[in-house]
Amino acid sequence: MRTVTEAVLADRSRWDVAERQKVRALFDELSATWTEDRIGNDARLLPISDGLERGVVNTGRCLDLGAGTGLGTEVLSEHFREVVSADLSLAMLANSVIDVNRVQADGATLPFRDDAFDCVALVNMMLFPEEVDRILAPAGAVLWVSSRGDQTPIYLSDVAVGEALPGSWHGVASAAGSGSWCVLRRDRDVSRPDPSRRL
Ligand SMILES: C[S@@+](CC[C@H](N)C(=O)[O-])C[C@H]1O[C@@H](n2cnc3c(N)ncnc32)[C@H](O)[C@@H]1O
Known part of the structure; x- marks a missing residue:
């Protein structure tokens, strides 16, 4: 998965139908034991709460992209007013440990409107930067x-x-528990006008 993650980031055309099917099949298979292999491992989840707190993320609407069985979604739900889970693997979502709105979707082509979320959380997930940028509100945080x-x-x-x-982004990063986190925000949104200033 490391190779795929890096290859797709370097060249988006690598994320073709065959690659998508391969990744979905892998996580469909892993879904049966995903939760039981990880539940109770608080050190694994600590970077999420630490990032939200020390990254000073607001409490609006969050997309957990690549949510899996929702282990991280539970932590996000304690912070945000609303959390939506999205994942390529329907089997992962079907085994979710938390009852939030769940959407089977590919991070490369998300079924959400522009600026829909105040935060896009990616916990052990691949990066499709253009889509993250598109659905994130102007003052939002990754x-x-x-x-x-x-x-x-x-x-x-x-x-x-x-x-x-x-575009241009800034952020903070740190380590917590067994992992690491970073919170990134746009320096200044010059390409897309601030909706609050539209006439
Ligand atoms: C390593 S798991 C992480 C799951 C969860 N965030 C966690 O940490 O327990 C990666 C998840 O991302 C999902 N995924 C991989 N590629 C995706 C894509 N293109 N769009 C949406 N989800 C994707 C997989 O199905 C899997 O559930």
Whole structure:
């Protein structure tokens, strides 16, 4: 998954039908034991709550993209007014430990309107930067979490994430529990007008 994550970030055409099917089939298969293999491992989830707190993320509407069985969604739900889970694998969503709105979707082509979320959380997830940018509100934050730091199979460094997102971004990053997190925000949105200023 590390190779796929890096290859797709470098060249989006690598995320074709065959690759998508392969990744979906892998996680469909892993879904049966995903929760029982990880439940109770609080160190794995600590980067999420620490990132939300120290990254000073507001409490609006959050998309948990690549939510899996919702282990991280539970933590996000304690912070946000509303959380939506999205995942490529229907089997992962079907085994969810939390009852939130769940959507089977590909992070490369998300079924959400522009600026729909105040936060996009990606916990051990691949990055499709253009879609994250599109659905994130102008003043929104990206929460990027790697539960095992640079040992996480689906991993990109905070610098790589910041550089891949369209435009110019700044953020904070740290480590907590067994993993790492970063919270990124746009420097200034010059390409898309602030909706509050529209006539
Ligand atoms: C390593 S798991 C992480 C699950 C959960 N966030 C956690 O940490 O327990 C990665 C998840 O991302 C999902 N995923 C992979 N590629 C995706 C894509 N293109 N769009 C949406 N979800 C995707 C997989 O189905 C899987 O559930």
